[in-house]
Amino acid sequence: MTRDAPPTFTHVDPLMPVGERFPWQERIELVRLAARTQALYQSAVRIFAASTPEDLYSVVLSAVWSLVRVDLAALFLVRDADGRPVCRALRVDGSKVVFGEAEAPTAAFADAALKAPVPLTVQAPDPLQRGLTACLNGASAPAMLLGAPIRSGGAGLGVLVAGRRRALPFSPAQVSLLQGLADQTSLALEKLRVATAAAEQGRRAQELVSIASHELRTPLTALQGFSELLLSRTVDEEVQKNWISLINQESVRLGSLISELLDLTRLESGRVELKLEPVNLRDIAEHVVSLWRGDGRRSRISIRFQAGVPCLRADVCKLTRVLANLVSNAINYSPPGAPIRIEAAPRCLAGPSTLHLGPPGSEGAACPVGVSIAVRDRGMGISQEDQARVFQLFYRAASREGDGSAGPADKPGGAGLGLTIARRLVEWHGGLMWVESCPEKGSTFGFCLPLHPPRRSAWGTALTPGAIV
Amino acid sequence: MKTVLVADDEPTIRALVNAILDGSGVRTLEAADGSEALDMARRYQPDLVLLDVVMPRMDGFTVCQRMKAEKSMARTPVLLLTALGQESDHQRALRAGAEGVVQKPFSPAVLRATVEGLLNGDQKD
Numbered sequence: 001m002t003r004d005a006p007p008t009f010t011h012v013d014p015l016m017p018v019g020e021r022f023p024w025q026e027r028i029e030l031v032r033l034a035a036r037t038q039a040l041y042q043s044a045v046r047i048f049a050a051s052t053p054e055d056l057y058s059v060v061l062s063a064v065w066s067l068v069r070v071d072l073a074a075l076f077l078v079r080d081a082d083g084r085p086v087c088r089a090l091r092v093d094g095s096k097v098v099f100g101e102a103e104a105p106t107a108a109f110a111d112a113a114l115k116a117p118v119p120l121t122v123q124a125p126d127p128l129q130r131g132l133t134a135c136l137n138g139a140s141a142p143a144m145l146l147g148a149p150i151r152s153g154g155a156g157l158g159v160l161v162a163g164r165r166r167a168l169p170f171s172p173a174q175v176s177l178l179q180g181l182a183d184q185t186s187l188a189l190e191k192l193r194v195a196t197a198a199a200e201q202g203r204r205a206q207e208l209v210s211i212a213s214h215e216l217r218t219p220l221t222a223l224q225g226f227s228e229l230l231l232s233r234t235v236d237e238e239v240q241k242n243w244i245s246l247i248n249q250e251s252v253r254l255g256s257l258i259s260e261l262l263d264l265t266r267l268e269s270g271r272v273e274l275k276l277e278p279v280n281l282r283d284i285a286e287h288v289v290s291l292w293r294g295d296g297r298r299s300r301i302s303i304r305f306q307a308g309v310p311c312l313r314a315d316v317c318k319l320t321r322v323l324a325n326l327v328s329n330a331i332n333y334s335p336p337g338a339p340i341r342i343e344a345a346p347r348c349l350a351g352p353s354t355l356h357l358g359p360p361g362s363e364g365a366a367c368p369v370g371v372s373i374a375v376r377d378r379g380m381g382i383s384q385e386d387q388a389r390v391f392q393l394f395y396r397a398a399s400r401e402g403d404g405s406a407g408p409a410d411k412p413g414g415a416g417l418g419l420t421i422a423r424r425l426v427e428w429h430g431g432l433m434w435v436e437s438c439p440e441k442g443s444t445f446g447f448c449l450p451l452h453p454p455r456r457s458a459w460g461t462a463l464t465p466g467a468i469v
Numbered sequence: 470m471k472t473v474l475v476a477d478d479e480p481t482i483r484a485l486v487n488a489i490l491d492g493s494g495v496r497t498l499e500a501a502d503g504s505e506a507l508d509m510a511r512r513y514q515p516d517l518v519l520l521d522v523v524m525p526r527m528d529g530f531t532v533c534q535r536m537k538a539e540k541s542m543a544r545t546p547v548l549l550l551t552a553l554g555q556e557s558d559h560q561r562a563l564r565a566g567a568e569g570v571v572q573k574p575f576s577p578a579v580l581r582a583t584v585e586g587l588l589n590g591d592q593k594d
Contacts, residue, residue: 213552214552217573218479220573225574226488
């Protein structure tokens with residue numbers, strides 16, 4: 001059937017005169033159906049053209065207003081932190097659409113509608129819509145509410161709510177129209193989510209290139225500078241040796257910077273595969289400790305596992321790298337011989353406020369409670385201000401010189417990417433990394449992992465609809 | 470003897486600048502972050518300040534702006550050493566009041582000539 005072909009109705013005898021084919025009620029119904037279909041099509045065009053969340057919310061609520069004839073239209077979306085629907089946009093009595101994130105008038109109703117398998121209708125005086133009056137600037141509360149769930153796959157993303165002041169029931173056609181709009185909203189939200197994720201990925205790539213170019217220039221400056229000085233000047237042997245050693249140090253740093261940048265690029269672009277297998281964390285901890293065995297100057301590393309730490313499914317190599325990075329940092333920022341402890345527990349070892357100080361973007365995230373592992377040191381510690389920045393790209397602790405402090409004075413500075421990479425690897429396992437620290441007293445870096453890593457999309461952590469605002 | 474303040478959070482770069490200026494008849498002072506650089510510029514009133522752009526606690530642009538806003542340091546020439554590499558960063562450096570910008574990585578001969586030029590220009594005033 002071509003796009004413009006008229007619909008066929010097989011139960012109608014085509015030889016009957018046109019005027020007698022349908023009883024008049026059916027004809028009216030057909031005209032209405034055609035009008036609704038056209039209206040739904042037009043709203044779909046506008047909904048899919050929306051380029052920002054506010055634009056989308058506004059278009060959706062206007063469509064509800066014009067198609068279903070209501071006195072109140074509201075769009076609720078599920079909030080990441082607690083999975084509750086919160087009102088993102090509201091339109092009452094033909095006024096402008098109000099945006100925000102509020103426990104709005106019909107929140108209880110939206111909550112119920114989100115869980116209902118079909119569009120939910122309630123009529124006053126229903127306890128679900130009590131308290132509405134106060135929120136509507138003194139206007140009378142709707143007597144009739146209809147909520148159509150916005151779903152994607154099996155997951156509830158939100159609810160589209162329509163309300164009427166009169167107790168006029170919604171017709172089956174209006175219920176189906178609202179559900180149609182809710183379905184269109186779901187697709188449009190998905191489209192915006194993908195666009196936002198792509199824009200974010202582009203921004204991060206740009207940031208990475210910009211920072212990487214800055215970081216590469218620093219060792220290059222030393223290489224070019226000292227080598228040109230060596231070529232142009234005659235200096236005594238000791239100075240010469242010192243300059244060559246600086247050249248060597250910076251070239252090693254350049255090499256590690258480049259390989260870490262490549263690793264990070266792979267992680268950022270999602271080109272990472274986890275080789276999942278049953279993992280015993282104690283084996284990993286013992287292996288990591290063995291890496292520093294025989295290094296007499298190094299700190300004393302002990303392992304303390306609480307009872308009941310379960311096996312989990314994870315990538316052994318990547319977890320080893322994460323733990324080795326944490327232990328290496330602990331050693332580098334502790335006085336020689338200072339004790340370092342690797343701890344593990346079948347619960348989160350972080351304090352309740354710590355997760356909010358952790359990696360950017362993890363604010364409010366629920367800590368996966370499969371198993372957690374932490375590395376405690378009694379080193380120089382990290383100031384409160386810097387704790388929020390330790391996971392940022394190219395962050396390095398300020399004190400790195402031979403000033404008598406516990407900084408790694410005798411080795412080339414790291415690229416400042418180790419912790420960022422470690423955090424990303426933990427996140428790829430569905431986990432969360434955190435830090436607790438007290439200046440001059442020591443730091444604890446740890447991570448929590450679920451027993452089974454979640455399935456991943458191509459782009460790291462899945463974004464929920466609320467994240468697009 | 471003229472005094473040059475070198476501010477860079479990378480000890481290797483400070484060592485390099487020291488080595489480059491060695492023998493040119495200037496005394497060098499070192500600062501490891503922006504805040505320290507501003508303090509030292511106030512205290513020692515150097516004849517020239519070399520500032521890295523990306524430094525902890527205060528970036529080079531801000532140090533330069535603060536210096537130019539203070540009467541005692543407003544006429545001290547500032548040379549920004551930038552690894553950012555964007556044209557807009559050069560413009561930003563000049564807007565902050567810097568007398569010159571040198572892009573990392575730099576040739577020692579170029580840096581030395583620029584430093585000597587700025588110190589001599591100051592002398593002519």
